[in-house]
Amino acid sequence: MTDRTLAWACAVGILGVAVAGGALVFRHATPSASAQLALGRQLFFDPSLSADGKTSCSSCHQPDHAYSDGRTVSKGAFGLTGTRNTPSLLALSDGEPLFWEGRRERLEDAVLDPFLHPVELALPDDHALTERLQTPSYRKAFAAAFGTSDSDSPTRQQLGTALAIYVRSLPKPQTPFDRYQATHDTHLLSQDALQGMDLFTGKAGCVQCHKLKGTPARFSDNGFHSTGTGLQNVAAQLPDLLRRLSIEHIDVADVGREIGTHANVASLGRFVVTHQPTDIGLFRTPSLRYVADTGPYMHDGSVATLEDAVDQEIYWRGLSSGQQLSLTVRERLQIIAFLKALSLSESSAPNNSASKQ
Numbered sequence: 631m632t633d634r635t636l637a638w639a640c641a642v643g644i645l646g647v648a649v650a651g652g653a654l655v656f657r658h659a660t661p662s663a664s665a666q667l668a669l670g671r672q673l674f675f676d677p678s679l680s681a682d683g684k685t686s687c688s689s690c691h692q693p694d695h696a697y698s699d700g701r702t703v704s705k706g707a708f709g710l711t712g713t714r715n716t717p718s719l720l721a722l723s724d725g726e727p728l729f730w731e732g733r734r735e736r737l738e739d740a741v742l743d744p745f746l747h748p749v750e751l752a753l754p755d756d757h758a759l760t761e762r763l764q765t766p767s768y769r770k771a772f773a774a775a776f777g778t779s780d781s782d783s784p785t786r787q788q789l790g791t792a793l794a795i796y797v798r799s800l801p802k803p804q805t806p807f808d809r810y811q812a813t814h815d816t817h818l819l820s821q822d823a824l825q826g827m828d829l830f831t832g833k834a835g836c837v838q839c840h841k842l843k844g845t846p847a848r849f850s851d852n853g854f855h856s857t858g859t860g861l862q863n864v865a866a867q868l869p870d871l872l873r874r875l876s877i878e879h880i881d882v883a884d885v886g887r888e889i890g891t892h893a894n895v896a897s898l899g900r901f902v903v904t905h906q907p908t909d910i911g912l913f914r915t916p917s918l919r920y921v922a923d924t925g926p927y928m929h930d931g932s933v934a935t936l937e938d939a940v941d942q943e944i945y946w947r948g949l950s951s952g953q954q955l956s957l958t959v960r961e962r963l964q965i966i967a968f969l970k971a972l973s974l975s976e977s978s979a980p981n982n983s984a985s986k987q
């Protein structure tokens with residue numbers, strides 16, 4: 631057997647070659663995890679899948695901002711602004727409710743919503759989306775990833791799978807706190823960060839919702855709680871909004887589009903999923919991993935700095951539990967030093983001390 635015929639034999643064995651309508655069609659024998667990951671990455675950064683041809687997932691989930699965007703609320707195709715602050719994709723964990731009010735449960739579904747979201751990638755419908763995946767290079771990449779044939783059209787399900795695989799694969803760099811948690815070496819954190827941790831898990835009660843459970847620690851209970859942010863703006867329209875959302879049956883993807891374009895609907899929080907009056911204005915406890923890298927803060931991005939976010943949380947959590955929290959300025963700085971130790975850009979190295987400020 632010559633080298634050439636050997637190569638052909640291998641190709642036929644691995645891929646399977648068929649002649650359909652006079653054209654050669656390659657059928658890949660098995661799905662490939664590495665091809666799915668590479669495809670997911672390509673899709674994540676591809677602006678051709680947006681209505682203006684300039685916007686991609688990475689426009690808002692930017693690698694340099696811990697996969698958030700540093701904006702108050704997000705900015706999508708044609709420069710349109712949304713109603714919500716972009717969460718980091720680095721702190722996601724399996725089983726966590728997705729989006730600020732938890733309207734999606736599966737990452738495979740959540741990653742598809744931005745395509746038809748009117749102020750994200752803003753494509754008009756599913757047809758427009760699948761049409762953009764009909765290029766020879768995408769057909770080939772989907773076929774290699776899912777063990778199908780180059781002549782098959784890429785499906786929504788495959789798109790969701792590839793993007794979810796990519797999002798799950800994002801590198802989750804270790805923070806000073808992660809290294810401390812693994813070794814219990816107290817030299818890895820400043821004195822202020824260590825004292826901040828004691829306050830966070832003790833007197834300040836933050837850990838009640840921002841739980842340390844899990845490796846790496848999640849800093850969320852995956853639960854929904856009231857917030858000091860936003861709801862006061864819609865109080866007057868509440869009866870109308872509630873009537874509208876309760877009467878109409880709205881599909882989850884449509885709920886997402888309503889939220890993205892109506893700030894008052896976005897402030898209703900968990901209620902839009904459960905329709906329980908007690909869930910009005912409740913939001914998911916965000917993970918605090920990389921929190922110093924992901925400002926502005928809260929579901930609507932209305933709190934500009936980490937310092938202000940901590941102040942508001944101390945005030946609001948005290949108020950809503952009925953036990954007002956009294957912390958000194960120094961203690962607040964220590965909590966902030968601890969939160970920086972959960973982050974990348976402003977790590978709380980031992981010389982980065984609140985007592986110097």
Ligand code: HEC
Nearest residue numbers: 686687690704705706714715716717728729730741744750
């Ligand atoms: C215009 C900015 C923008 C674009 C483009 C965008 N996102 Fe997002 N993303 C957001 C915002 C804002 C939220 C929070 C929305 C909410 O809670 O209603 C979000 C939430 C998410 C979540 C849920 C995260 C969590 O913590 O619950 C995932 C997953 C996600 N986006 C993935 C993607 C993928 C994949 C793409 C590309 C297909 C994409 N996003 C495109 C702004 C954007």
Ligand code: HEC
Nearest residue numbers: 834836839855857859913914915916927928929939943944
């Ligand atoms: C009862 C549960 C609960 C407690 C206790 C709590 N939090 Fe929160 N925290 C939340 C929720 C819910 C949000 C999101 C609110 C929103 O988006 O409007 C939040 C948001 C935050 C944010 C903004 C994160 C982001 O990415 O936008 C920070 C910072 C924060 N909390 C710190 C703290 C600190 C420090 C304490 C202790 C003083 C604390 N929290 C106590 C539930 C809680």
